[in-house]
Amino acid sequence: MLKKPCADVQLFTDSQQSYGIHDRIEGMISFIPRHSIAPDQLSLTFEGTTTVSMDTNETNIPLPPSAASQTFLRMQQPLTELPFWKSAKLEIGSSYLLPFEFIVPAEIPHNVCRHSHRHEQVHWEHCQLAPSMGQQSIRQLKDQSVDGMAPEGIDIMYSICLRVFESCHKTGAIRTIAEWTRPVHIRPSRKERAPLLIPQDSRYYCLGKEKKVIGGWCPRALGTLSVKAAQPAAIQWHPSSGIPATKITANLQYTTTAQSPPPELQSIHPRLDILTFFSLEPWPDFPDLIDSSICPYHNGLNVRTVSLQPCQLGPLEWQTFNSKESTTYTASVQVPVIFPNEMAYIPTFVSCLVARTYSVKLSFLYRVEGQWSRTSKTTVIVPVQIC
Ligand SMILES: [Zn+2]
Structure with a gap:
């Protein structure tokens, strides 16, 4: 004083x-x-x-x-x-x-x-x-x-x-x-917002990814693997409420015209991204959803990443749909996401000059028929609200 x-x-x-x-x-x-x-x-x-x-x-x-x-x-x-x-x-x-x-x-x-x-x-x-x-x-x-x-x-x-x-x-x-x-010290709680409408060319989020699967003893295109993640409900967190955690649902789809079995999903590696946006001038739009081409130089971004506990999976229960030309397999997984306990999570917010958002990057590691010694990867990045 x-x-x-x-x-x-x-x-x-x-x-x-x-x-x-x-x-x-x-x-x-x-x-x-x-x-x-x-x-x-x-x-x-x-x-x-x-x-x-x-x-x-x-x-x-x-x-x-x-x-x-x-x-x-x-x-x-x-x-x-x-x-x-x-x-x-x-x-x-x-x-x-x-x-x-x-x-x-x-x-x-x-x-x-x-x-x-x-x-x-x-x-x-x-x-x-x-x-x-x-x-x-x-x-x-x-x-x-x-x-x-x-x-x-x-x-x-x-x-x-x-x-x-x-x-x-x-x-x-x-x-x-x-x-x-x-x-x-002020920690306002925040009402849960509707899921974000994420632009196609977003720099910060990617809810779905499609990848060609190459495999076989003689490598060739076997099919397409797509992963689509859903935005989870907001995490209601307060310093006294314990470890923040959520589950992210991901839907997998594998379509093959080569009669190959679906890839073998081995593990999922979540990573927490803590993004702090800041600017010398007020933002006309949400900084995490704004078109990157109109971002002026006086915008700043600080990213902190934390690797979270990987999720080991047993064999997936694939559902099969056959058509004349192809076979489609679908499966759904729920990925537990547990944040580190030793941090103070302020709520997601956007003010005139400073904003904080959280997202979880999920890396899916899988192996393909005929390529068992090689691991392939596909990733999605899902926004997670903290309230
Ligand atoms: Zn403002």
């Missing part, structure tokens, strides 16, 4: 570690003026700010990183009911108590997100409360357990702020002469 010369201030909040939507943040400020201060010079707020700092320098000249900042939330605590409000000046050296109470909102004021959008859903998503994230918020809270896996330079911070203002006698301009803040 900083001590500024015009007053001694201590900020206390209740001991709750993390706050969700509609939670009450209660606390008290002890304020001892050291200079002459009028009550109406004080302002007590609950604020949320996003900062993005990224290196866009393409020259050899050392330049500071480019930065963008957005204060998306500023809720005011009324002080007019306090007993000392009507006094002309606060007494120097006296101790004043300022209680406060803020209810964490579900949304930010809609006029904060005023840029253009491709469609209304983007605006709606931007107006949902974003979670705390970033290295700075970890340092302020001195708590590694809130690591939301954000890259350096990307921060979403919430805090209780007490400010003392002063107006200039000549110009009337108001400036802040002292400021005290206390960080607050």
Whole structure:
């Protein structure tokens, strides 16, 4: 806590570690003026700010990183009911108590997100409360357990702020002469969204893959193997709710005109991809669904990947459909996906400048008739929501 010369201030909040939507943040400020201060010079707020700092320098000249900042939330605590409000000046050296109470909102004021959008859903998503994230918020809270896996330079911070203002006698301009803040950790839960409409040429997702199967003792085209995965239901996760896990259903189809048996599926290797998108300018569309050709240079992406427990499979139960020309085999598998426990999973979200998405890449390893010493692979990438 900083001590500024015009007053001694201590900020206390209740001991709750993390706050969700509609939670009450209660606390008290002890304020001892050291200079002459009028009550109406004080302002007590609950604020949320996003900062993005990224290196866009393409020259050899050392330049500071480019930065963008957005204060998306500023809720005011009324002080007019306090007993000392009507006094002309606060007494120097006296101790004043300022209680406060803020209810964490579900949304930010809609006029904060005023840029253009491709469609209304983007605006709606931007107006949902974003979670705390970033290295700075970890340092302020001195708590590694809130690591939301954000890259350096990307921060979403919430805090209780007490400010003392002063107006200039000549110009009337108001400036802040002292400021005290206390960080607050916010983890809003998120309502499950409909499955994503994934563009054909998506850079980040691929729900289905079709592959020619080459095999036989004398290698030749035997047929086509296709894998189609379904987007699973959102994972409802909270730090106290244990290990996040889900199951992804994948449908396999093998069509052969060469009367060959379906490939032998050996194992499935899931990998968790944690994507943090950030930008110096607000996005008009969802960054994970946007057409990559219109992505300007000031967009950034940080990807963290974690290999998950492979899934070993017994023989699949193939269903067979015969036609005159070909034979088609179909089978369905459910792949258990268990996330590592030691991480803090902030919910999937998209704000004006920062977004977080999760996806699971499934690699299917299989062997083909006549090529038993060789393993082939096909992969899909499935978005997974965390709420
Ligand atoms: Zn916006």
